[in-house]
Amino acid sequence: MAFAEPAAAPDQPLPDPAQEARAQGLFRDIRCVVCQHESIADSPAGIAADMRRLVRDEVAAGRTDEQIEAGLVRRYGDYVLFRPPFNAGTVLLWLGPFLVVLIAGGVLLTTLRRRPAEAAPLTPTEEAALAKRLAERPDLDASSPHDHP
Incomplete structure (x- = not known):
């Protein structure tokens, strides 16, 4: 009951x-x-x-x-109280949202800094050196698999 x-x-x-x-x-x-x-x-x-x-x-x-x-x-x-006083017992309640934003921003910045930088394109000299090395190795096919029909 x-x-x-x-x-x-x-x-x-x-x-x-x-x-x-x-x-x-x-x-x-x-x-x-x-x-x-x-x-x-x-x-x-x-x-x-x-x-x-x-x-x-x-x-x-x-x-x-x-x-x-x-x-x-x-x-x-x-x-x-919907707006409790700022004291030792409520400090996390008042500052918690700001701490979450700061921590999330720090994680985001750290993640962005650790991402590998995009490789710069090869210079004409580097491309020529690569083509020469690939020509010296007949066992390697320098073409992309997407180049063939």
């Missing part, structure tokens, strides 16, 4: 439109810890509804956006 998550209680917007607008702005910056790819503004999960209610309560209590986000980070970790 599978247990389904209970339906979330309907959202109760704050009576002050400015506070509600602030809360809505915060909702878009906070990741749902269940859905992980959605903000709590878009998530239908019960935990997202609980998080929206918590954010509204904190806004109504006069907390700043930074205080609210810090409380969520304490509770859920840096991952709860």
Whole structure:
């Protein structure tokens, strides 16, 4: 028997439109810890509804956006924010894409440098010397297999 998550209680917007607008702005910056790819503004999960209610309560209590986000980070970790802070725990998250591009560029440059240079065409003197050597060796056919019909 599978247990389904209970339906979330309907959202109760704050009576002050400015506070509600602030809360809505915060909702878009906070990741749902269940859905992980959605903000709590878009998530239908019960935990997202609980998080929206918590954010509204904190806004109504006069907390700043930074205080609210810090409380969520304490509770859920840096991952709860779509734009986590730059610190020792998130340095790879912030610098990782740049490192990947740098490494890929280095590999590409190294590969291009290792490719053999295209051989320069023979000079007329070199062609004459080659023709003379080939003429001295009757066992070698100097013609290309594509030259014959």
